[in-house]
Amino acid sequence: MKKRQGQLIFLIQSFEQPRILKIILDKSKVYDDVVVYGFGRKIHAVKNYTILDGHENITYQKVATLEDGKYWNRIFKYLKLLVVIYQNHGLSRKHLYIVGIDLRLMSVLVINKYVEYVISDLAWLYYPQPFKKIFGIIDKLLAKYSNKVLMTSKGFYEGHFKSYVKKENLELTENKLATYGKVFPLTNLKDDKIRIAYIGAFRYKEIISNLLKVVAGDKRLELNFYGDGFSDIVDKMKKYASKHENITFNGAFKNPDDLQAIYQENNLNFVVYNNTLENERLAMPNKFYESGFFNVPILCATNTYVGKRAEELKMGWTCDITELSIKNFLSSLTIDDIKICHERMKKLDKALFNY
Structure with missing residues (x-):
């Protein structure tokens, strides 16, 4: 010993x-x-x-x-x-x-x-x-x-x-997911519509506003927020959620206990962070590892290290942070695209994503 x-x-x-x-x-x-x-x-x-x-x-x-x-x-x-x-x-x-x-x-x-x-x-x-x-x-x-x-x-x-x-x-020491045996990879995703998850700390007010406007104008999409942030951002999310049936605000959650339930309700993880900031361009957020573990495709910002890694592993896509770029990407994305990506992700070694 x-x-x-x-x-x-x-x-x-x-x-x-x-x-x-x-x-x-x-x-x-x-x-x-x-x-x-x-x-x-x-x-x-x-x-x-x-x-x-x-x-x-x-x-x-x-x-x-x-x-x-x-x-x-x-x-x-x-x-x-x-x-x-x-x-x-x-x-x-x-x-x-x-x-x-x-x-x-x-x-x-x-x-x-x-x-x-x-x-x-x-x-x-x-x-x-x-x-x-x-x-x-x-x-x-x-x-x-x-x-x-x-x-x-x-x-x-x-x-x-x-x-x-x-x-x-x-x-x-990568930001891999610590599961404690409480959560497991998903073998199937919901495929009735494009279900977008925004999970974690809400910091990027302008990007969130762009996403809210895009989803509010497209009933083909659903947007679900999980987490917490500054009151002005949270208030805006709640306001949109009260006016639009395809937007929900779900508040803080416990990690990892609640993660499987969150990811199984969604089929696209929105991780488009502010690529004008150098820290965001270099960082590897934990959402990359959560997506990889749960087999839920990820959308990252262009010109970021996490976006590069996601594309290398063929586990998602990138778009810019503007309203037009987000709108163009989501309007071109199909459920079949998501299902094909999900099947590829199921074959990835989970040791890449969790302890």
């Missing part, structure tokens, strides 16, 4: 991220003691973290609740976390597993540490200059001086970190 290791300390920005929760559970099989410090979120709060309950060697603490958009307020909450770390662990050697640039920057103030740094997106790419350049340099230096760097997309490394992180210190 392989000898178990000592203590691992997780610093996470949200207790609602299924992929991180799966990593915590996996690490609990390797380490004697796993301690998790993190934050609650007001958006998409469905208590996914309760999956950690009942594991004797896992303890977790929600230090505070983070509010989206109020970034300066987070400084005091991160300082509170720093105090908690020193109160509970003192000056002894600490093995930290850190998710996100904010917490990695805070960890500079933690002495006597070994750091594994997880980079799942490049938030600083959204910042205006000169902050984009400043935080980009900071993130690269944080990665350089980490003992190990874990990235969810090869595009991040090739595009920004290749000169800072040695290959032997890099590990690619």
